[in-house]
Amino acid sequence: MIWLDHLPIAPVAIPALAAPLTLLLMRRRARWGIAIAFAAVLAMLGSALGLLASAGTGAVQVYAVGDWPAPFGIVLVADRLAAIMLVLAAVLALIALLHAVVTGIDRKGWHFHPLFQFQLMGLNGAFLTGDLFNLFVFFEVLLIASYGLLLHGQGPARLKAGVQYVVVNLVGSSLFLIALGLLYALTGTLNMADMGLRVAQVPAADQGLLRIAALLLACVFAIKAAVVPLHLWLPRTYDVATPAVAGLFAIMTKVGVYALIRVVPQVFGEGAGAAAWVPAPFLWPAALVTAIVGFAGVFTARTLSEQASYAIIGSTGTLLIAVAGWQAATLGAALYYLVHSTIAGAALFLVSDLVARRRAGFADACSPGPDFAGRQGVGLMFMAAAIAVTGLPPLSGFIGKLLILKSVAAQPGWGWAWGVILGTTLIGVIGFARAGSAVFWKTAPAGEAGVPGDTASADWIAPLIALSLLAVLSAGARWATAYGDAAAAQVLDRAATARAVLGEAGA
């Protein structure tokens, strides 16, 4: 079927078409604009699910843009890993969009919906591309849209955080370009599969340059993933972002992790000669420290959204502990935890918004405030989200952490990993329990700011959907982990990917 052949381009093409339409319609016919935004996200979800099904057979679907053959033209590669990320992005986008529309935050500025669509275009493109320079371009697309979304709603705090966020990411983009230039000069190609074949032939005299390129690239992805010590931009940025936007940003750090999982095994994996696994020894300790710093931040945070920001850092650290093993088992566990931690982080941001909307004057500060409507319900949702983020049963975080613990047990230095993961879980539990009991159990006099918050709209729907998805993820864990393990095995099998992308020449 001709339509199925073009399925890999759909997740990039749909938001690219929807963005200008929403831009045109939001001025006069806002309802139509919102309808198109929802239709686009649903279509994206449909095409992502289609790719998930077709990649589930183990086939690597390669889409040559403009039908230019692989090492020369740009290719999109839809394998299991890409399909997982696409579905995750579409689901998260649906939740964030629903929350934005229900709470009316999308009408606080003119361009929420177009920027949202461009953000999705960048995300989907980054997950699909098989070309390193194209990865840079899609990173820029998603970053430029994220600058706009971060500033959505305006205010001095957002502008201040925005300047820092933009400067950090511009420096990161420059590093990315330097690494790209080095790799192109050494290998003469930008196609990842082709580059993976050619790094083994780089002469011994150029090995130093190759290592620099690999480490610079890992550095850039670590900035995006907010790995300690490159995490300082994240808490402030996510704390001030509009909560629906922060919910979507929960996947932005995972884009960095995704890029590491994609590029390191493909280009610097097994058989890359002297430069094989160059970034690996640096990633492992950084991941341990990231987990500690993140959950320590959960313990000391002053507002619920700041707590959610640090929880994102901590979960990225836990995720990278598993990723840094670079074995099929650890990567499979990491992929399950990646899906879980993204949705759980987003749920935490949305619940913190529920609290902030109901407590006028106190917002989402971790301090006792006056009683508010729906306190029990919101409190229960906060508890569920906290359970998910820290990894207690029965939600999927428990399964994810269990899988990670089990898979790293075969690694050297597993004692450190176990100690850090279990220790940070305890710190996280105490941190969330402290914040939850202050916000939901204690009461303080209202003071002069006793205006009740806006509770009319059904704003609890989106976080509830996120939390129930986590329940689904733990109920369907058997299927999800099987898919994750298969995806991990496929990512590590660089020869098979090279054959699929380059045809017989890559064999």
Added chain:
Amino acid sequence: MTYEFLVASAIGMLVAGAIFLVLRARTFQVVLGLTLLSYAVNLFLFASGRLVLNRPPIWDKTVSEYTDPLPQALVLTAIVITFGMTAFVVILALRSFLETGSDHVDGEDVPCSGDDSGMGKGE
């Protein structure tokens, strides 16, 4: 060899200046630093296809040796993106200064004094 030394040292100077400026406290200097950094990166990308003198990048009947056309395409993309980003960051820095009253990147309640002579002193 001499050309390579010239280009390499030029890129090195640009990057050194850029790093110094990016680490400054005020947004204007940081923006200048980012601009210098993007110049350096563009030159670097351009040189990544090797330095070839007086050769065309596209096919010509009379020539037998070419320069690599791909880095030129990459540089074009990089220039477009960094140009747009520089324009954005200038506006953002200006809005941030007008709304918060401070032109410091970390913006922690530092009022902008008219005295801007302390280039090497910092705050």
